[in-house]
Amino acid sequence: MSEDRAGRKMKEGLGTKRRKTSGASLFVQGEPMVWLTGGGLAISLIMIVGLLSLVLYQGVVTFWPSAVLMVQIQDGSVLMGEVSRIEESDEDGSDGKGKEELLIRTGNYELTNEHFNWVDRSRVEKEDRPEWAMVVERIEWGRFYGFPRAFLLDSDVVAGTPQNVFELFNQYHEEVRDRRDRRRELETGEVGKVNNRLEKARLSLKKSEIKYGKGSDEWAGTKEAYDKAETKAAADFEIIRQKIDALNNANARYQMVMTTADGREKTLDLADIVRLYPANRINAMEKAWIYLSRWAEFLLDEPREANSEGGVYPAIFGTVVMTLLMSIAVVPFGVMAALYLREYARAGTIISIVRISINNLAGVPSIVFGVFGLGFFCYMVGAGIDELLFASRLPNPTFGKGGVLWSALTLALLTLPVVIVATEESLAAVPNSMREGSYACGASKWQTIKRIVLPRAMPGIMTGMILAMARGAGEVAPLMLVGAVKLAPELPVDGVFPYIHPERSFMHLGFHIYDLGFQSQNSEAAKPMVFTTTLLLIAIVFLLNILAVRLRTRLRKRFESAAF
Amino acid sequence: MNEHRGSDTSQSEARVNEMTRLALIAQGQTFPTDVHEEVEEEEPVLQIKDFNLYYGEKQALFNVNMKIPKGKVTALIGPSGCGKSTLLRSVNRINDLLPTVKIDGDIHLNGESMYDPGVDVIELRKRMGMVFQKPNPFPMTIYENVVYSLRIDGERSKAVLDEVCERSLKGAALWEEAKDRLGESALGLSGGQQQRLCIARAIAAEPEVLLMDEPASALDPIATNKIEDLIAQLKGEYSILIVTHNMQQAARTSEYTAFMYLGRLIEYGPTETIFVRPRLRDTMDYVTGRFG
Numbered sequence: 001m002s003e004d005r006a007g008r009k010m011k012e013g014l015g016t017k018r019r020k021t022s023g024a025s026l027f028v029q030g031e032p033m034v035w036l037t038g039g040g041l042a043i044s045l046i047m048i049v050g051l052l053s054l055v056l057y058q059g060v061v062t063f064w065p066s067a068v069l070m071v072q073i074q075d076g077s078v079l080m081g082e083v084s085r086i087e088e089s090d091e092d093g094s095d096g097k098g099k100e101e102l103l104i105r106t107g108n109y110e111l112t113n114e115h116f117n118w119v120d121r122s123r124v125e126k127e128d129r130p131e132w133a134m135v136v137e138r139i140e141w142g143r144f145y146g147f148p149r150a151f152l153l154d155s156d157v158v159a160g161t162p163q164n165v166f167e168l169f170n171q172y173h174e175e176v177r178d179r180r181d182r183r184r185e186l187e188t189g190e191v192g193k194v195n196n197r198l199e200k201a202r203l204s205l206k207k208s209e210i211k212y213g214k215g216s217d218e219w220a221g222t223k224e225a226y227d228k229a230e231t232k233a234a235a236d237f238e239i240i241r242q243k244i245d246a247l248n249n250a251n252a253r254y255q256m257v258m259t260t261a262d263g264r265e266k267t268l269d270l271a272d273i274v275r276l277y278p279a280n281r282i283n284a285m286e287k288a289w290i291y292l293s294r295w296a297e298f299l300l301d302e303p304r305e306a307n308s309e310g311g312v313y314p315a316i317f318g319t320v321v322m323t324l325l326m327s328i329a330v331v332p333f334g335v336m337a338a339l340y341l342r343e344y345a346r347a348g349t350i351i352s353i354v355r356i357s358i359n360n361l362a363g364v365p366s367i368v369f370g371v372f373g374l375g376f377f378c379y380m381v382g383a384g385i386d387e388l389l390f391a392s393r394l395p396n397p398t399f400g401k402g403g404v405l406w407s408a409l410t411l412a413l414l415t416l417p418v419v420i421v422a423t424e425e426s427l428a429a430v431p432n433s434m435r436e437g438s439y440a441c442g443a444s445k446w447q448t449i450k451r452i453v454l455p456r457a458m459p460g461i462m463t464g465m466i467l468a469m470a471r472g473a474g475e476v477a478p479l480m481l482v483g484a485v486k487l488a489p490e491l492p493v494d495g496v497f498p499y500i501h502p503e504r505s506f507m508h509l510g511f512h513i514y515d516l517g518f519q520s521q522n523s524e525a526a527k528p529m530v531f532t533t534t535l536l537l538i539a540i541v542f543l544l545n546i547l548a549v550r551l552r553t554r555l556r557k558r559f560e561s562a563a564f
Numbered sequence: 565m566n567e568h569r570g571s572d573t574s575q576s577e578a579r580v581n582e583m584t585r586l587a588l589i590a591q592g593q594t595f596p597t598d599v600h601e602e603v604e605e606e607e608p609v610l611q612i613k614d615f616n617l618y619y620g621e622k623q624a625l626f627n628v629n630m631k632i633p634k635g636k637v638t639a640l641i642g643p644s645g646c647g648k649s650t651l652l653r654s655v656n657r658i659n660d661l662l663p664t665v666k667i668d669g670d671i672h673l674n675g676e677s678m679y680d681p682g683v684d685v686i687e688l689r690k691r692m693g694m695v696f697q698k699p700n701p702f703p704m705t706i707y708e709n710v711v712y713s714l715r716i717d718g719e720r721s722k723a724v725l726d727e728v729c730e731r732s733l734k735g736a737a738l739w740e741e742a743k744d745r746l747g748e749s750a751l752g753l754s755g756g757q758q759q760r761l762c763i764a765r766a767i768a769a770e771p772e773v774l775l776m777d778e779p780a781s782a783l784d785p786i787a788t789n790k791i792e793d794l795i796a797q798l799k800g801e802y803s804i805l806i807v808t809h810n811m812q813q814a815a816r817t818s819e820y821t822a823f824m825y826l827g828r829l830i831e832y833g834p835t836e837t838i839f840v841r842p843r844l845r846d847t848m849d850y851v852t853g854r855f856g
Contacts, residue, residue: 346663433700439658440775441713441765442690451716456703 052538059535062528063294065287068133068145068279069104070261071119072126079117080133080145080261081106082279084524105525107136107143108260115142116524129280132162134258136268137275139304142525146258146266154253162278165256169276172254176270183247186240188489194236196496201229206392298532307486307516308526312533314488318404318506319540321492323473325408325502326415330472331465333412334419335454341420342427343449355424362417370478373410378402378482382503398503402483404492405502410482411475415468422467426460427453462552466545473541476510484511486519509537586825586846597629598843600833603820606633609773609803610655615669617650617659624650626827627669632773637795637804639818639835641811643850647827648807649697652775655805656692657685674772690717693766694775698782699758701750701765706742709750709761713769728768735801736764737794756787763794767802774798776806780813792817811851815839823847 070080085103100121109115136144148165150157159165205219205226212218254270274297277290301311337358345351382399390398399405430453438448454461476484485505492504513533520526585595608631617625625647632638640648653659655671657678671678678688690713701709708715710732711725719725729746733739738760742753750761759779766774776795780788795817798804808814814821815835822832823842831838831847842848 431700433696433698434702436658436661437694437696437700437702437762437765438712439661440656440689440692440694440696441716442686442769443712443716444686447716451704451712452702 055531055534055538058528058531062532063291063298065135065277065279065282065290067129068135069102070128070130070133071102071104071124072128073119074123074125078261079104079106079119080130081117081143082135082145084116084528103524105143107145108266109142111260111264111266115522131280132278133261133280134166135275135277135279136258136273137309138268139272139274142305142309142522144258144266144268146260148256149259149265150257152255152257152267155255166276166278169256169270169273173270173273173276176251176254179247179251180271183244183251186244186247190240191237192490192496194233194240198229198233201226203392210391299536303487306521307512308520308522308529312507312509312512312536314491315507315509315512315533316536316540317491317493318484318488319473319509319537320544322404322408322411322479322506322508323469323544325404326411326472327465327469329409330412330415330419330468331461334416334464334468335423335461337416338420338423338427339449339454342424343445343453358417358420362421365477366414366475367477367481369410369414370481373406373413373478373482374402377406377409382406401503402481402485402505403503404483404506407479407483407506407508410478411472414475414478415472418468418471419461419464422464423457423461426457426463429460430456459552459556462548462555466548466552469544469548470541473544474510474537476508476514479508479511480514484508486511486515509533509540513537584846584849585830585844589826589828589830594626595828595830597829598831598833599629600831600837600843602834602837603631603633603832606631606636606820608632609634609674610805611672611675612651612655613670613672615651615654615671616667617647617654618666618668619662620664624827625654628827628829630822630829630832632803632805633820634803635800636820637799637806637818638820638822639814640805640807640822640824641809641814641850642824642830644809646824648824649777650827651824652777652805652807655773655775656689656694658689658694660685690769691771692773692775693769693771695759695762695766695777695779697778699755699762701753701758701761703749703751705747706750706753706761707746710764710768712765717769732764732768733761735767735798736760737790737797738764754787756783756790759783759787759791760794763791767798772803774802774804776804778807778809781809788813811839811853823850825850 066082068080069083070078072078081104083102084105087101087103089099089101102119102121104117104119105115106112106117107115130147132147134144134146134148136146138144148162148169149160151159151165151168159168205222208216208219208222248271251271252269256268256270256273258266258268260266275290275293277286282290298311299316300313302314303312304310341351341355378399378401382397382401382403385399386394386397434452434456435448438452443451483505485507488505488507490501490504492501492506493499494501513530516526516533517523517530589595610630610632612628612630612632615625615628616623628647628651640651642648650659654667655678659665659667667679669679673688673691677683702712704712707725707729710729711719714725714728730739730743733742738757741757742761745752750758753761759782763779779795780791783791792813795804795806799817799819806814806818808817818835820833821835821838823830823838823846825846831842831844833842838847839851842851848854
């Protein structure tokens with residue numbers, strides 16, 4: 001009895017003591033951990049939000065037309081252009097204060113050999129925003145800044161005042177642009193078609209040369225056909241050339257004479273002008289219109305000026321096609337591999353090793369996948385396909401080089417671990433009771449997987465696909481080796497038979513960003529484009545993800561269980 | 565205590581005699597099952613013969629011999645871990661799915677061996693229906709849940725499927741509640757409805773035996789009542805083998821009761837006898853709640 005009481009006392013003592021410590025210790029209550037974990041989240045959020053808002057801000061403002069500034073410098077020279085950056089430094093300027101420098105985009109490259117000029121603000125005598133300062137975006141040579149002097153029709157001056165010149169420009173520019181577009185269509189589309197026909201004839205000639213030998217009767221027959229095709233093509237080219245000449249002559253009638261800020265004169269063909277506006281005269285509505293038309297050009301046109309101007313449509317197209325091809329390749333393979341690992345394979349050392357290897361695969365540098373893709377897909381598989389199916393085109397490779405298909409497959413390898421891991425997890429999350437219920441109904445293993453396990457795991461598989469798509473769409477390094485190029489003349493999908501050309505190299509937004517930012521001649525002009533392109537890439541990845549997430553939500557709704 | 569151990573043999577022998585049979589079994593002794601004559605007189609649908617089962621090294625069933633009568637409800641009772649569920653799951657060979665399970669002995673379904681190497685397990689399972697402890701409807705519509713076993717057999721005829729669906733849902737007393745929402749997800753049903761849906765699924769293919777593994781243990785009392793009423797309705801139509809923890813449920817629903825302990829079948833006879841005047845004191849202790 002006495003022992004019993006002592007024991008009870010001790011217990012009570014322990015109890016009170018414990019209560020006391022728990023009340024006193026901040027750590028036991030967990031307050032510091034809340035701050036620690038919350039702080040971690042806050043820091044990551046700040047970094048992500050900061051990066052996104054930088055991209056968003058820079059990307060959004062790039063296309064907004066800014067005012068044109070004319071500066072007179074102490075040494076007498078005059079510069080005119082758009083201010084692209086203001087930099088302040090603590091270094092002593094001439095007046096002893098901090099130095100302020102302007103980076104002015106002065107354009108007129110063919111006259112000055114420079115796109116940009118730094119101006120020390122302390123040396124500026126006079127700053128001015130002239131009313132009729134024009135911004136001219138051109139097809140070649142970058143931007144031009146100047147004042148309209150005269151409008152020439154068949155080399156005759158028909159307008160002399162800036163107002164009249166601008167009005168005439170607006171009057172004629174649309175039809176000139178239409179003719180220019182038609183010429184472009186002829187140059188790429190029509191000429192391409194004729195070339196295609198000629199190439200086909202040449203290939204069949206080569207084929208029969210390989211098959212029957214030079215000089216045989218069959219060869220002579222194809223040779224005749226080829227000669228005929230050649231004559232026909234020459235005639236076709238002549239017709240197209242005449243059409244192009246006619247369009248060119250019609251366009252050559254319209255010219256503008258501009259004077260630069262330092263008084264030099266320059267005659268511009270209307271056909272070379274993409275857009276022209278008096279930056280200091282237009283109101284906000286007109287600016288918004290120019291802003292939107294620049295976005296439209298960016299999204300829908302092809303790049304010009306070594307990618308630093310124009311649009312990125314081929315890159316958007318290439319990125320989307322590549323990402324979709326990659327998803328089509330990676331999801332079935334990943335799901336099959338995960339199914340085997342989770343449903344069929346008996347747990348053991350080998351399976352553990354396989355699983356660890358798959359996880360480690362996610363840590364292999366992506367450029368290594370690029371090297372593998374180049375060696376395996378392009379040089380082995382591609383060269384094999386060429387020898388079997390496209391022998392007549394050799395030594396020009398068809399599949400034996402980088403292309404959108406090989407890029408998609410390389411990235412599929414890269415993202416395979418993501419899909420396998422996500423699928424395996426979702427398969428493991430399917431309750432065993434459901435499998436047993438299905439077996440008890442007399443279903444075979446495959447029937448159970450097909451009808452119960454896979455539908456139930458589908459949302460998780462979609463998650464894997466979303467992650468893989470996000471990873472794949474943003475990947476650049478391996479693509480440089482297996483098919484992404486600076487400028488692709490043709491899209492991987494077009495109107496020429498067989499419509500889908502998986503062997504073609506393609507443009508990719510990620511690679512485009514790298515190319516703009518680090519490979520461009522005119523890097524100052526390209527810099528804003530880097531941000532807009534980045535913004536666009538993020539937007540595309542976001543859009544693809546939204547689509548997949550919506551699909552997943554719809555699937556998930558089917559499995560919502562009522563609580564009981 | 566230590567002083568007494570082993571020193572006085574006559575005293576310890578006396579204690580053994582006092583000890584119940586269950587305690588002796590726990591010490592490793594074996595006894596034959598006490599099977600009442602009434603069971604022997606019934607025509608069996610299932611015959612379990614010298615059945616042993618091992619989970620890896622651990623033996624879970626010891627030499628079980630049991631005849632399950634045709635068209636009757638037979639209840640398996642016993643404390644947790646006594647092997648009731650294991651025995652039930654051996655009857656449709658769903659234990660085969662666990663890689664470590666080894667068995668010895670045989671079970672005959674209507675006279676045919678089930679564990680013969682040549683037996684097609686999937687065909688075998690089609691001859692039985694099983695209802696699990698927790699309702700496990702499939703993530704599909706109510707309709708598709710019920711006709712699942714026909715679907716996997718490739719039945720396409722809408723008329724046949726419709727007919728089976730209605731018959732099974734009526735059989736499981738769910739038709740009135742579910743007939744207007746056959747196209748909705750089965751997961752939207754309540755727990756009790758889900759379990760009746762699982763019963764409908766199990767009887768859709770007209771099984772020779774219906775296995776129920778504590779079908780009401782995850783349900784509230786009202787849903788439990790409905791399930792018990794349902795079992796009473798199914799009595800006679802199907803041969804039912806049911807595992808239960810609930811003595812009253814066994815007493816209310818079954819015609820025969822088997823008492824299991826530590827993987828052995830202890831006593832097996834008509835439910836009335838087992839619950840009112842069992843032959844063994846151990847069974848009496850268990851059914852009256854003094855043990856277990």
